Amino acid sequence: MYMPSEHVEVKLTDCVGTIVLNRPDHGNALTRLMVRQLVEAFEDLYREKRVRAIILTGAADTFCAGNDLEEIVDASSLLSEWADSQERWGEDAADFRDVISRMLETPKPIIAAVNGAALSHGAGLVLACDIVVACEESVFGIPDPRRGIAAGVVAPLLSHRIGTGQAARLLLTSSIIDSAEAVRLGIFHELVEGDKTWARGVELARECAEGAPEALQLTKRLLSETIGEQLDTQLTAGAIIQATSFTTTAAEEGISAFLEERTPEWK
Template sequence: MSETFTYVLLERRDGASFVTINRPEQRNALNNVVLAELGRAVDIAAADPETACIVITGAGDKAFCAGGDLKEMGAPNDLLAEHQGRGALAAFFGKLWAAGKPTIARVDGYCLAGGFGVALACDLVVASDRSTFGAPEVKVGLWPYMISLPLIRSMPPKQALKLMMTGERVDARRGAEIGFLTDVVPADQLDKQVAEYVRAFRSVSPQAIALGRSSFYQIVDHEPQARLALLHANLGVALTMPDAAEGLAAFAEKRSPRWAAEK
């Protein structure tokens, strides 16, 4: 646990490895460096014999993760490098699912877009009652391709489709009703609830968890990596479309987008 990162903190506490996205001033937004570091941190935690479970969280109390850093999604200088970088989120999901240990998302604050996917890719999602969730990509001319699989794994598919088509945000209470949250607690009880799960996972068989958890995901969704590869390819195509360019420009300029059909 001695490895250090630029944007991620990794520490073991009471039998759990806590992996923290540490960009609070950017609401813990994701970029290629963050995703690579998250993947490395999960690898280290998964290989640690003293780690009973892995907790993913965000620094501060404003956001778990507000999604991808849109300021870094402009016109790329190297199309291949950008395409490979976008695949880092799919790779991270794969690492979470293959970790062989329980994973918990500890959510406090905004949990949007790619951050929504990161949370729902975890086995359990424990959220404070002041948290907000959503997949707003459609509002900037995109589609939440890479997080589609975690979303449809975590709630009825039509509910996931509704969130993706409308870009609406929902509070934690509604998230629990839809079914994508495991627990909703007051903010001052968030760490207590996570600690209770950590204690539970420390008391059960690691071998049973490793095999049973793998079996669960094979039943829930066969060949997830193939599905993520399809979504990754579609995202690459989407980013070449005029509406995507307009949506990202409008976001950067803090104005309403003018979609192609409206011009």
């Protein structure tokens, strides 16, 4: 059973379950604990019969800025060498893959109410949702390469959603695109005013709830099976690549430069 959390809040509103990423002072960046709690939250809302659809959103004016790089640096500093953290990097990547897989497999509609920036891991959470409503101020991007990291888990899902060509453009340039471009690419499905993303998400959830629960579950099952084993294999392979990228000196420099607000010096 999901335990109440300060940073991952779960709320019930009639037939709608809402998961709120609640670290606004850190851009709702995901800690290791939050990643594990997300899996539990989705699992519990799936089992809650009253819930017909799930909304994922962020507190304040950010959806999710990615994973908590400060936590990563703090953890690695406990070891003698950056690369010695490889086992931990592997666990982190596998845990995030599990979140994405849980979302894709959940037989209830999941709606992203994107109320601000959705970057890196936050972009991955958006891509794992079935319906995406965003505010006009929202931005989307995967700037991981500029931090010396390969976005191994997010990349296959981005390619599945928008095609290999556009995915390559966004990933290789580390572009952060505005909401209009995200709509054009099919990442966001509609735009609303900034303070209305959750409310619109509730409207969409209630529209979904007008369908028979069994029909919705079968439809999501069909969508999941259409994605198929190939994407699941790619997510697992991507998690390995992502973990490996964290062991490099490039990641050490890129993350340090990001936290120190300077330009990285690549070797």
